[in-house]
Amino acid sequence: xxxxxxxxxxxxxxxxxxxxxxxxxxxxxxxxxxxxxxxxxxxxxxxxxxxxxxxxxxxxxxxxxxxxxxxxxxxxxxxxxxxxxxxxxxxxxxxxxxxxxxxxxxxxxxxxxxxxxxxxxxxxxxxxxxxxxxxxxxxxxxxxxxxxxxxxxxxxxxxxxxxxxxxxxxxxxxxxxxxxxxxxxxxxxxxxxxxxxxxxxxxxxxxxxxxxxxxxxxxxxxxx
Amino acid sequence: xxxxxxxxxxxxxxxxxxxxxxxxxxxxxxxxxxxxxxxxxxxxxxxxxxxxxxxxxxxxxxxxxxxxxxxxxxxxxxxxxxxxxxxxxxx
Amino acid sequence: xxxxxxxxxxxxxxxxxxxxxxxxxxxxxxxxxxxxxxxxxxxxxxxxxxxxxxxxxxxxxxxxxxxxxxxxxxxxxxxxxxxxxxxxxxxxxxxxxxxxxxxxxxxxxxxxxxxxxxxxxxxxxxxxxxxxxxxxxxxxxxxxxxxxxxxxxxxxxxxxxxxxxxxxxxxxxxxxxxxxxxxxxxxxxxxxxxxxxxxxxxxxxxxxxxxxxxxxxxxxxxxxxxxxxxxxxxxxxxxxxxxxxxxxxxxxxxxxxxxxxxxxxxxxxxxxxxxxxxxxxxxxxxxxxxxxxxxxxxxxxxxxxxxxxxxxxxxxxxxxxxxxxxxxxxxxxxxxxxxxxxxxxxxxxxxxxxxxxxxxxxxxxxxxxxxxxxxxxxxxxxxxx
Ligand SMILES: Nc1ncnc2c1ncn2[C@@H]1O[C@H](COP(=O)(O)OP(=O)(O)O)[C@@H](O)[C@H]1O
Ligand SMILES: [Mg+2]
Numbered sequence: 001x002x003x004x005x006x007x008x009x010x011x012x013x014x015x016x017x018x019x020x021x022x023x024x025x026x027x028x029x030x031x032x033x034x035x036x037x038x039x040x041x042x043x044x045x046x047x048x049x050x051x052x053x054x055x056x057x058x059x060x061x062x063x064x065x066x067x068x069x070x071x072x073x074x075x076x077x078x079x080x081x082x083x084x085x086x087x088x089x090x091x092x093x094x095x096x097x098x099x100x101x102x103x104x105x106x107x108x109x110x111x112x113x114x115x116x117x118x119x120x121x122x123x124x125x126x127x128x129x130x131x132x133x134x135x136x137x138x139x140x141x142x143x144x145x146x147x148x149x150x151x152x153x154x155x156x157x158x159x160x161x162x163x164x165x166x167x168x169x170x171x172x173x174x175x176x177x178x179x180x181x182x183x184x185x186x187x188x189x190x191x192x193x194x195x196x197x198x199x200x201x202x203x204x205x206x207x208x209x210x211x212x213x214x215x216x217x218x219x220x221x222x223x224x
Numbered sequence: 225x226x227x228x229x230x231x232x233x234x235x236x237x238x239x240x241x242x243x244x245x246x247x248x249x250x251x252x253x254x255x256x257x258x259x260x261x262x263x264x265x266x267x268x269x270x271x272x273x274x275x276x277x278x279x280x281x282x283x284x285x286x287x288x289x290x291x292x293x294x295x296x297x298x299x300x301x302x303x304x305x306x307x308x309x310x311x312x313x314x315x
Numbered sequence: 316x317x318x319x320x321x322x323x324x325x326x327x328x329x330x331x332x333x334x335x336x337x338x339x340x341x342x343x344x345x346x347x348x349x350x351x352x353x354x355x356x357x358x359x360x361x362x363x364x365x366x367x368x369x370x371x372x373x374x375x376x377x378x379x380x381x382x383x384x385x386x387x388x389x390x391x392x393x394x395x396x397x398x399x400x401x402x403x404x405x406x407x408x409x410x411x412x413x414x415x416x417x418x419x420x421x422x423x424x425x426x427x428x429x430x431x432x433x434x435x436x437x438x439x440x441x442x443x444x445x446x447x448x449x450x451x452x453x454x455x456x457x458x459x460x461x462x463x464x465x466x467x468x469x470x471x472x473x474x475x476x477x478x479x480x481x482x483x484x485x486x487x488x489x490x491x492x493x494x495x496x497x498x499x500x501x502x503x504x505x506x507x508x509x510x511x512x513x514x515x516x517x518x519x520x521x522x523x524x525x526x527x528x529x530x531x532x533x534x535x536x537x538x539x540x541x542x543x544x545x546x547x548x549x550x551x552x553x554x555x556x557x558x559x560x561x562x563x564x565x566x567x568x569x570x571x572x573x574x575x576x577x578x579x580x581x582x583x584x585x586x587x588x589x590x591x592x593x594x595x596x597x598x599x600x601x602x603x604x605x606x607x608x609x610x611x612x613x614x615x616x617x618x619x620x621x622x623x624x625x626x627x628x629x630x631x632x633x634x635x636x637x638x639x640x641x642x643x644x645x646x647x648x649x650x651x652x653x654x655x656x657x658x659x660x661x662x663x664x665x666x667x668x669x670x671x672x673x674x675x676x677x678x679x680x681x682x683x684x685x686x687x688x689x690x691x692x693x694x695x696x697x698x699x700x
Contacts, residue, residue, distance in 0.1 A: 085598070093589075098332070101249075107598050109329045260613075274632070285485055286372065
């Protein structure tokens with residue numbers, strides 16, 4: 001297993017209430033590609049992303065990242081894995097009482113070596129996502145789409161190798177989706193591994209995604 | 225004849241100011257940090273200075289009166305108290 | 316590979332910004348900590364200064380005091396006989412009779428001390444030596460007007476003319492005292508002219524005082540109690556220790572409550588847990604979270620401890636704060652000029668800081684550790700559902 005990217009090996013996750021939500025998932029999300037996972041709500045897409053991000057531990061099976069069985073790592077080591085991951089949660093989880101700019105800067109706060117350049121990068125990202133004028137506004141006062149783009153900027157600021165997005169287009173209008181897809185394309189172009197979960201047909205139609213999967217009944221099937 | 229500067233030296237642009245590395249809203253926070261780090265040392269330094277200047281010189285007046293009046297226990301404690309001078313009961 | 320460094324500037328700045336998100340709870344914690352440090356340090360410093368002063372006073376006090384006792388209590392001492400017999404003991408220096416006692420006066424009991432011309436040798440020049448019918452008042456008597464006569468009631472009631480006051484700086488020696496002429500004091504206390512309250516002696520070395528006891532007791536024809544200045548001092552120091560000890564013990568619940576509140580505020584709370592989960596998902600490590608936690612604590616506790624210590628220091632060693640001594644030791648109202656010893660004050664300050672800082676740090680570390688070991692998914696999933 002030396003392939004660059006994320007991979008699932010017999011990945012199984014059981015609900016705490018019983019029953020398998022994910023059942024022996026086999027998949028590879030190589031670097032330099034964008035993958036789309038679709039599925040009905042409640043199928044377990046968000047759970048799969050949390051597993052890929054190292055937030056959840058699988059019941060059985062493994063997650064491999066760049067040829068390393070990261071899900072087997074002990075908690076302190078898993079931090080190194082999480083540092084390579086940028087994630088946009090379905091529910092965003094922005095800090096509502098600090099400004100947009102601060103929200104975006106947050107992943108880089110514990111990394112002093114990145115710090116001097118990061119403010120400029122954050123401003124640039126916000127500008128590109130059409131949030132340049134809102135950097136001093138708190139997320140509580142923004143629209144859903146703006147908040148979602150801010151969360152994307154927060155995920156991108158750490159220059160993650162693995163970018164995981166949960167329903168990133170849920171609140172976006174068509175014009176904005178182009179911009180978001182452009183950023184994702186750039187990330188894959190730089191060798192990043194992008195995994196997007198969505199049931200948005202607009203994303204399903206995008207050419208960005210070289211591989212598409214469908215999650216149903218705990219199994220991940222590759223779509224043609 | 226006035227000496228003229230070479231043209232290129234006159235028109236050379238001044239270097240762009242270094243981009244800020246702190247968000248504007250953090251200026252106050254950083255000032256608070258500096259204050260919080262300096263204040264303890266400042267106060268400790270002042271107290272140390274005061275100790276150095278005023279300390280070590282015993283307050284002799286009360287002690288001299290103790291000797292002068294031949295007191296066994298200073299009547300520091302109010303009369304009627306257990307620590308009162310004299311320690312035993314009055315006549 | 317970057318070297319690990321505790322100080323991380325963006326993280327410290329964020330810690331301060333983070334405190335600014337809830338300024339009131341930060342301020343409250345600051346005030347509580349500062350107050351606790353002030354109280355604890357005040358008690359420690361006052362106890363220490365009083366100990367120091369007591370040692371100084373004891374050095375001036377007579378080394379030995381001999382009192383005649385009867386089964387009914389103490390009895391007047393015939394001066395001539397006592398002096399004659401005591402002088403036969405080798406090593407006794409400067410035996411001198413003392414006349415003193417407690418009488419009723421304006422506002423309560425007053426300590427009467429009789430002095431005569433023998434005391435005049437080292438009497439301070441700025442205070443008159445009381446002659447017959449005159450009285451010198453301690454600081455507690457400053458509110459009494461000099462124009463009015465002072466009425467005192469011992470075995471007999473007598474009136475005196477107030478001719479002056481002891482200086483304020485002598486308050487610690489004789490606060491609620493009256494200095495009278497020896498003859499007046501004898502009269503007031505009901506003693507005959509050839510009697511005294513007790514006998515004060517000096518010895519060459521402090522250590523001899525203890526050894527002289529049996530000798531003194533055997534030469535005197537009456538039963539006596541003999542007190543050394545060391546005993547007296549020990550009694551006084553014990554009392555100071557007991558009082559400070561009780562006061563410090565009474566702070567233990569407050570310190571424990573502070574630690575519990577800090578621990579609870581730092582670790583519990585859905586919001587707190589959610590935020591820790593989000594930060595972990597954003598790539599923050601356990602070490603980063605612990606440091607953030609410690610920075611936040613230090614940013615509050617550092618200034619709070621310093622301000623608290625400085626407040627205690629000022630209250631004690633800047634003149635004019637009488638309520639501190641009154642409140643802690645029931646000391647009389649006059650400002651107590653406390654001797655400031657750099658070394659012991661520094662020790663007291665340090666101890667006061669530690670007594671508050673240790674439980675605080677323990678609580679801080681504990682709640683920080685809770686953040687480190689927290690499972691990020693749980694708190695996020697909690698919020699997602
Ligand atoms: N640890 C868990 N215990 C119990 N139920 C869970 C757990 N994790 C996820 N679920 C349930 O599994 C289902 C799938 O959730 P999710 O992954 O969010 O699906 P999707 O993102 O595809 O809509 C939801 O009904 C959720 O309540
Ligand atoms: Mg979902």
